[in-house]
Amino acid sequence: MSTATATPAKSTTKRPATLGSALERHLTPRMLNHAAWVTHDVAATADFYTRILGMELASTIFDDHVPSTGDEFPYFHIFFRMADGSTIAFFEVADLPPPSQASHPAYDVFNHTALQVRDPAELREWAEWLRANDVEFIGPVNHKGMIESIYFHDPNGYRLELTIPLDPEWNRHTDQGYADLKKWVDTKEKAKSEGRDPGRALVEMIREERKRYGTPVS
Numbered sequence: 001m002s003t004a005t006a007t008p009a010k011s012t013t014k015r016p017a018t019l020g021s022a023l024e025r026h027l028t029p030r031m032l033n034h035a036a037w038v039t040h041d042v043a044a045t046a047d048f049y050t051r052i053l054g055m056e057l058a059s060t061i062f063d064d065h066v067p068s069t070g071d072e073f074p075y076f077h078i079f080f081r082m083a084d085g086s087t088i089a090f091f092e093v094a095d096l097p098p099p100s101q102a103s104h105p106a107y108d109v110f111n112h113t114a115l116q117v118r119d120p121a122e123l124r125e126w127a128e129w130l131r132a133n134d135v136e137f138i139g140p141v142n143h144k145g146m147i148e149s150i151y152f153h154d155p156n157g158y159r160l161e162l163t164i165p166l167d168p169e170w171n172r173h174t175d176q177g178y179a180d181l182k183k184w185v186d187t188k189e190k191a192k193s194e195g196r197d198p199g200r201a202l203v204e205m206i207r208e209e210r211k212r213y214g215t216p217v218s
């Protein structure tokens, strides 16, 4: 193999405390360009994302090294396009060993990608379509009146969600979000400082907070 190209300079983590937030400068990314994962079967992946998920093959790249890092991983890169132009992408690398297993099933449950559909009726159409194609799925699941979703896996084992927001303001609950973030971090840190189990303290806090959703606490 040829020598790796020069590795681009990495950004440093040092920063002045006065810089403030990118939000204040209106530096917010415009959209999802792509999210990317490794595949060991790009043919099955292409079939699934085009034929089953209705995403057009958008673009492909061959390279014998990774431009961003200089790593000599020869690969095929492929992108699939959604209705808004955002894409899901994959890399297939020759002779890549399988990944190590997750240390806890929560990783496989929580790591996922959610794709938004047109409306609740279309979500049901998607469920019928997945069923007709023998794709196992869970749902539709209603998440506290905020969104409704179905869940399944792609041929690589990546968890996918098809979702429709029921609350048009679902991604605008910012004040509540900052309050919840503080509550979670404070609960954890307070338990640690008092020598208590942070996990237990968090469960107690969650059970108290769940009352706001009006669901029974089990």
Ligand SMILES: [Fe+2]
Residues within 6 Å of the ligand: 112, 114, 161
């Ligand atoms: Fe989700």
